[in-house]
Amino acid sequence: xxxxxxxxxxGVKHVDRVEPRMLLVNYLxxxxxxxxxxxxxxxxxxxxxxxxxxxxxxxxxxxxxxxxDKCRITTIEGLAKDxxxxxxxxxxxxxxGLQCGFCTxxxxxxxxxxxxxxxxxxxxxxxxxLDGNFCRCTGYHNIVKSVQYAVEKMKAAKPKPKKEVxx
Amino acid sequence: xxxTNLIGQSVKRVEDKRFTTGRGRFADDIVLPHQTYxxxxxxxxxxxxxxxxxxxxxxxxxxxxxxxxxxxxxxxxGVPCGWQVNFKNGDAMKEPKHALLAAGKAxxxxxxxxxxxxETREQAVDAAEAVVxxxxxxxxxxxxxxxxxxxxxxxxxxxxxxxxxxWALGNPIEEVNEAMSRASHVTTLEFVNQRLVPNAIEPRSYxxxxxxxxxxxxxxxxxxxxxxxxxxxxxxxxxxxxxxxxVVGPDVGGGFGSKIFHYTEEALLTWCTKQLGxxxxxxxxxxxxxxxxxxxxxxxxxxxxxxxAEGKILALRVKTYAxxxxxLSTFGSCIPTYLHGTLLQxxxxxxxxxVDVTAVFTHSTPVDxxxxxxxxxxxxxxxxxxxxxxxxxxxxxxxxRFKNFIPPFDGVNQPGYQTQVALQYDSGNYEGVxxxxxxxxxxxxxxKKQKEAANNGKLIGVGFSTYIEACGIxxxxxxxxxxxxxxxxxxxxxxVQPTGKVSVYTGSHSHGQGxxxxxxxxxxxxxxxxxxxxxxxxxxxxxxAFGMGTYGSRSxxxxxxxxxxxxxxxxxxxxxxxxHKLEANPxxxxxxSGKFTVKGTDKSIxxxxxxxxxxxxxxxxxxxxxGLDFSSFYDPANFTYPxxxxxxxxxVDKETGEVKLDRFIAVDDVGxxxxxxxxxxxxxGGVAQGIGQALFEGAVYxxxxxxxNASYMDYCMPxxxxxxxxETGTQVTPCPHNPLGVKGAGEAGAIGSTPAVVNAVMDAxxxxxxxxxxxxxxxxxxxxxxxxxx
Numbered sequence: 001x002x003x004x005x006x007x008x009x010x011g012v013k014h015v016d017r018v019e020p021r022m023l024l025v026n027y028l029x030x031x032x033x034x035x036x037x038x039x040x041x042x043x044x045x046x047x048x049x050x051x052x053x054x055x056x057x058x059x060x061x062x063x064x065x066x067x068x069d070k071c072r073i074t075t076i077e078g079l080a081k082d083x084x085x086x087x088x089x090x091x092x093x094x095x096x097g098l099q100c101g102f103c104t105x106x107x108x109x110x111x112x113x114x115x116x117x118x119x120x121x122x123x124x125x126x127x128x129x130l131d132g133n134f135c136r137c138t139g140y141h142n143i144v145k146s147v148q149y150a151v152e153k154m155k156a157a158k159p160k161p162k163k164e165v166x167x
Numbered sequence: 168x169x170x171t172n173l174i175g176q177s178v179k180r181v182e183d184k185r186f187t188t189g190r191g192r193f194a195d196d197i198v199l200p201h202q203t204y205x206x207x208x209x210x211x212x213x214x215x216x217x218x219x220x221x222x223x224x225x226x227x228x229x230x231x232x233x234x235x236x237x238x239x240x241x242x243x244x245g246v247p248c249g250w251q252v253n254f255k256n257g258d259a260m261k262e263p264k265h266a267l268l269a270a271g272k273a274x275x276x277x278x279x280x281x282x283x284x285x286e287t288r289e290q291a292v293d294a295a296e297a298v299v300x301x302x303x304x305x306x307x308x309x310x311x312x313x314x315x316x317x318x319x320x321x322x323x324x325x326x327x328x329x330x331x332x333x334w335a336l337g338n339p340i341e342e343v344n345e346a347m348s349r350a351s352h353v354t355t356l357e358f359v360n361q362r363l364v365p366n367a368i369e370p371r372s373y374x375x376x377x378x379x380x381x382x383x384x385x386x387x388x389x390x391x392x393x394x395x396x397x398x399x400x401x402x403x404x405x406x407x408x409x410x411x412x413x414v415v416g417p418d419v420g421g422g423f424g425s426k427i428f429h430y431t432e433e434a435l436l437t438w439c440t441k442q443l444g445x446x447x448x449x450x451x452x453x454x455x456x457x458x459x460x461x462x463x464x465x466x467x468x469x470x471x472x473x474x475x476a477e478g479k480i481l482a483l484r485v486k487t488y489a490x491x492x493x494x495l496s497t498f499g500s501c502i503p504t505y506l507h508g509t510l511l512q513x514x515x516x517x518x519x520x521x522v523d524v525t526a527v528f529t530h531s532t533p534v535d536x537x538x539x540x541x542x543x544x545x546x547x548x549x550x551x552x553x554x555x556x557x558x559x560x561x562x563x564x565x566x567x568r569f570k571n572f573i574p575p576f577d578g579v580n581q582p583g584y585q586t587q588v589a590l591q592y593d594s595g596n597y598e599g600v601x602x603x604x605x606x607x608x609x610x611x612x613x614x615k616k617q618k619e620a621a622n623n624g625k626l627i628g629v630g631f632s633t634y635i636e637a638c639g640i641x642x643x644x645x646x647x648x649x650x651x652x653x654x655x656x657x658x659x660x661x662x663v664q665p666t667g668k669v670s671v672y673t674g675s676h677s678h679g680q681g682x683x684x685x686x687x688x689x690x691x692x693x694x695x696x697x698x699x700x701x702x703x704x705x706x707x708x709x710x711x712a713f714g715m716g717t718y719g720s721r722s723x724x725x726x727x728x729x730x731x732x733x734x735x736x737x738x739x740x741x742x743x744x745x746x747h748k749l750e751a752n753p754x755x756x757x758x759x760s761g762k763f764t765v766k767g768t769d770k771s772i773x774x775x776x777x778x779x780x781x782x783x784x785x786x787x788x789x790x791x792x793x794g795l796d797f798s799s800f801y802d803p804a805n806f807t808y809p810x811x812x813x814x815x816x817x818x819v820d821k822e823t824g825e826v827k828l829d830r831f832i833a834v835d836d837v838g839x840x841x842x843x844x845x846x847x848x849x850x851x852g853g854v855a856q857g858i859g860q861a862l863f864e865g866a867v868y869x870x871x872x873x874x875x876n877a878s879y880m881d882y883c884m885p886x887x888x889x890x891x892x893x894e895t896g897t898q899v900t901p902c903p904h905n906p907l908g909v910k911g912a913g914e915a916g917a918i919g920s921t922p923a924v925v926n927a928v929m930d931a932x933x934x935x936x937x938x939x940x941x942x943x944x945x946x947x948x949x950x951x952x953x954x955x956x957x
Contacts, residue, residue: 021289035196036189038420040368041453045879048368076189085187093183096848100679101186102369102420108187127888134879136368136421137679139855139916140887142848 005069009034010078018065025049027065028075036076036105040134047133050106050113051075057113059132076105079112087150087157088112097146099137107133111147115154121147173692174907177844180684181698182677191418194372194389195450202374203232205436205449206291208281208298209458210273213530213872214307214320217273217300220281225297230290233443234298236281237270243438245494246429247403250501251650252332252526260332260526263323265494265533267404267435273302274322274493275530276873277458282435284447307530307872311490312467314527322493322528331491331500331526336508337588343521346482350473354556360544361944362465362490362866363859364882365537369420370456375436376446384412384440388433391422391676392716395653397708399429399497405438412437416706419678423856424536425460426678427718428497432459457877462866463537465490466503466544472517472552478562478570480515485522485548492533499535500526505589505649506541506637506719512586513549514597514633514810515571520587530872536718538856538917542636550632550922555940558933564631564926565605572597572633578903583805589649590637592808593910594900596836601633603896604812604834613816621934626819627829628931631812632923638911639807639902640719656802657721658713659729661690661737663795665782667775669694669701672798674714675726676706679852680913681845682722688841689727689907693734694774695761712798720911723841724807728905732799740795741777747788748772748780807902807910811835813854813919815927821935824952826862826928828889833919834896838910846912847895853916854893859885860917861924865945883945 002017009032016031028034028051037060040048044062051060052074079086088108091097098104107130114121114129121129126147127140135143185191210217222234245264252260269278281298285291306320313319314329322329337343347353374387384407390396397414401407419426436447451459467488473481489503508522539546557564573584578594585591608629617627640646643654658674671690675682687701694701704710717726738758745763746753749770757764764771780787781795816830833850840846863883867876876882901908921944928946932939932955939954 019289029196030198034189035193036191038193038369039195039450040370040420041879043453043878043880045884046368046453076187080188089187092187093179096180096844098183098186099681099848099852100367100369100419100421101182101191102193102367102418104186105189123892124888127890130887134366134368134884134886136366136423136856136884137852138848139851139853139885139893140890141851141855141893144887144892 003066005066007068007071007073009073010075020064020066022065023061024063024065024068025060028060034075034077038102038105040103047110048103048106050109050133052109052113057110076109079108086112087153088146091146091149091153095142095145095149097138097143103133103135107135107143115150119154120151173688173698174841176688176842178684178688178842180681181687182681182683193369193418193420194374194387197374197387197417199374199376199446201445203284203286203443203445203447204288204291205447206283206295207279208283208295208300210269210276210278210280212273212302212304213276214305215273215302216305217269217271217280218303219301221299222281224299225283225294228290228294228297230286231283231294232286233284234281235268235439237266237268240267241270243267244404246431246434247399248495248500249497249652251652252334252500252504254332255335260500261326262495263326265431267431267438275532277455277532279431282439284439284443309529309531309868309872311465311488311527311529314529315525322530326528329528331495331528333525334504335521335523337520337522340521343482343484343519346519347471347473347484350481351476352474352560353471354552354559355471356552356555356941357469358551358941359943360464360466360468360547362534363463363537363864364457364866365423365425365460365463366884367421367423367425370451370453371426371430371460372450373433373436374446374448375440377440377444379444382411384437386414386433386437388414388416389419389426390416391419391426391678391718392714393676393706393708394674394714395716396429396433400434400437404434413709416676422678423538424463424540424718427716428461428535453879454877457874457882458532461496461533461535462492463534464544465534468548470548470552472556474556474560478560478567480517480571482519483511483517485511487524489524489526490529490531490534491526492529492531494533496533496535499533501650502536502541507545509588509590510542510545510635510637511549511588514573514635516573517587522588531868538853539914542914543857543918543921546632546634546918547922550634551925554631554926554929565601565610568601568631568633569598575599577900590806593805594903595808595810596898596900597633597810599898600810600812600834600836603898604814604832607832607834607894607896608814617934624821626821626931626935628817628819628927628929628934630815630923630926630930632919632926633812634919635808635810636914636918637806638720638809638914639724639803640721641806642804643802654802655715656800657715657725657729658798658800659726659733660712660798661730661733663737663778665779667696667700667778669696670704671701671730672704672711673726673730674711674716675722676717678717680717680722681842685723685841685845686727686730689730690734693731696774720913723907723909724902724905724911725801725803727907727909729799729801731906732801733797736797736799737795743788743791744777744780745772748786804904807838809835809837809910809912809915811915811919813923815923817924817927817931819928819931819951823948824955825948826946826951828858828891828924830891830894831858832894833916834898835912835915836898836900837912837915838902839899839908841907841909849912850895850916851893853914854920855885855890857917857920858890858924861921861944861946863889863945
């Protein structure tokens with residue numbers, strides 16, 4: 001049995017038939033080949049699979065692909081716009097916020113969700129927001145610094161007109 | 168960016184962009200044509216006889232291609248151990264077969280009993296659940312000290328008392344006992360250095376394929392050392408021709424030791440792909456990572472340190488039971504011995520030391536190197552003793568250390584320091600790092616604050632740890648004499664292309680350490696070219712000549728030096744070409760900032776032009792080969808010995824026992840630094856893992872041998888809000904025996920930090936009048952609260 005789903009991923013519309021039990025993360029990684037979203041655990045604990053679903057951070061290992069039907073998804077591959085890196089992507093490089101890079105996509109997607117809702121997070125708010133994302137390399141020190149870098153960068157940038165992508 | 172003086176700059180990493188944009192390529196990202204997927208049937212019991220494996224129903228399931236059990240692998244070797252340790256009586260250690268699939272008996276929970284291969288991963292998982300295994304559960308033993316008792320269940324029938332080996336190092340025990348008898352004070356500590364699960368966030372993943380036409384294999388594996396995996400798998404397990412096997416370690420999502428070892432799945436998938444003629448892929452689920460990735464630590468130790476009336480250390484006596492798990496992992500045997508016993512000199516002038524280790528099999532996951540590997544256990548032992556001894560003798564813990572430090576020596580004008588436990592330290596200034604740490608801490612102020620807090624019913628504690636480690640592993644002859652079954656050199660090839668661009672092939676493997684940046688800094692700096700003109704390649708046995716891989720903080724000290732040796736050869740050859748072109752003597756040519764110049768003249772020729780000449784050798788020295796491409800094998804003269812001082816400040820909640828880490832100070836001396844930003848990042852990560860051991864982490868087995876916290880829901884991984892920002896400082900004492908003067912930074916954080924945090928908690932409790940000697944790690948609120956009630 002398979003079920004038809006329609007999803008818009010990184011601005012591109014996809015219509016696919018999927019097994020009902022297929023996880024959203026496997027749909028992204030295997031059906032669409034978007035391997036930037038990672039699987040680090042089976043229990044929605046590590047956050048390596050974090051994506052944006054209708055502009056909210058979601059752990060794609062804990063959702064079925066069919067649940068994403070008619071949804072708008074952004075993965076790490078779609079975060080940079082028009083060749084320009086998101087301030088977080090720049091911040092992680094500037095502040096050495098990654099080492100092995102495996103947790104990084106999930107970490108950035110979670111942080112991006114935070115910054116969308118809170119333009120001036122405190123250090124404790126940043127740490128709390130990243131609580132559902134594990135990093136074994138950095139001790140989180142430079143990840144927090146990277147997010148703080150992005151906060152400053154976004155403060156300095158002129159606000160851009162909001163552009164919605166239709167499903 | 169300037170092309171010279173790149174060494175020492177905090178250059179931003181060149182590898183970051185692919186990871187921040189989702190374009191990293193990890194093993195599980197790779198899908199091959201005609202891909203098949205594997206899933207395992209694993210023993211639910213810690214110890215059981217496998218009576219029958221019925222695969223008939225599973226074979227009929229949709230998509231199933233093949234199912235193999237232990238019986239099918241009866242004639243295939245097991246995975247080997249790479250380090251032979253002998254019993255005290257000279258007998259070789261016990262090395263029971265570690266079969267690719269368990270046959271006859273399962274020896275730990277998760278031991279694989281069958282492999283199922285199907286068209287999709289889901290089909291493989293479904294069919295694995297349909298395999299019916301009949302077990303007879305047997306009694307098990309998990310605790311190493313209990314496993315050696317008479318009558319304990321045996322892990323391997325032919326290993327009496329479960330003893331893999333016993334081993335001792337240092338001064339004769341009689342001399343140590345005599346020195347101890349003269350002590351005016353003896354501090355004794357019996358403790359457990361608990362078992363940890365490494366938990367790289369990328370689960371292990373393998374994809375093995377075979378081409379029957381060329382008879383060639385390709386294994387993609389999340390490994391820290393592809394060449395070592397190829398060697399072990401070809402020569403010891405499957406008997407494959409090494410030149411027909413390519414092993415690729417693509418982007419690897421963290422290792423921390425756990426991806427050094429040759430795991431059974433690597434060889435089994437490679438065996439299966441030959442049977443099937445199709446690629447076979449397997450990626451561990453997190454619960455499998457918990458059960459199968461080699462664990463770390465797990466020592467049960469009694470340590471005694473004797474002092475004279477002035478507080479000078481007279482002797483150290485150590486007895487350790489080291490848990491090996493159910494089978495010997497690749498380096499399992501050398502961790503509690505040559506990476507633990509040899510570090511028990513610490514930073515102190517202790518004149519008499521004896522360490523006695525019994526390595527024990529139990530019905531648990533194999534134990535091997537985990538960040539620091541033996542050295543954290545040694546440091547924990549020494550540094551807990553030091554703070555406890557200071558408390559018992561009513562001395563200041565910093566003063567006690569100053570009293571006992573080995574005096575500064577640079578290894579050039581002053582000789583290296585010969586320890587009582589085999590090693591010779593290269594260079595050190597141990598009092599320097601403690602002085603610096605105390606300065607950063609504001610020691611007097613914090614002690615004042617602690618006293619005030621205690622008067623107000625609050626518990627604040629300061630804990631110290633001054634550590635040393637042996638890194639830059641290792642001189643082959645030395646480790647060979649100690650039982651290593653491999654050399655520990657490294658290979659670095661520098662290929663200058665005709666246009667002057669440089670391709671570098673290193674046997675070191677980067678899985679977070681940033682080799683593509685730091686190694687390029689070294690090459691660009693030495694050749695006076697732009698970093699953009701240098702590409703660092705690693706992780707593929709087909710492109711890299713050979714390599715021993717990344718562990719033991721060895722990449723820059725050993726792998727980097729191999730590259731420097733090749734650069735030296737390139738410059739030397741370049742001088743000959745330049746001399747010919749400039750009509751001068753090669754001895755009169757200087758190479759600086761990317762230019763070959765005739766000494767004392769302005770006649771010069773650029774690096775790129777020399778490169779082109781080497782490949783278009785029209786005007787060229789008669790006896791010189793064309794080309795500009797050199798490879799070097801570098802075998803270090805000694806280990807390197809980074810050291811440092813870690814200080815923790817904690818607050819303990821009197822009501823709940825909860826520990827809050829207020830400050831963490833790390834002053835590390837890792838020799839010269841090529842990229843201080845990356846060094847600091849390495850320290851941060853290590854410190855977080857060390858604090859994780861002190862406060863949060865620990866494998867918990869129940870009496871049935873079940874790992875009860877084998878998931879992220881249950882195993883307490885450190886999170887972002889568990890830490891403050893770390894305060895880091897550096898001191899530089901160059902390594903005297905490698906050209907870069909570097910010592911290595913990968914493990915320092917994990918080695919130094921754990922005892923500092925535990926000492927701080929003990930100090931907090933002492934400040935509140937609690938007479939506590941030890942709390943078992945991790946120091947959960949409950950354990951600390953209970954300690955305060957006793």
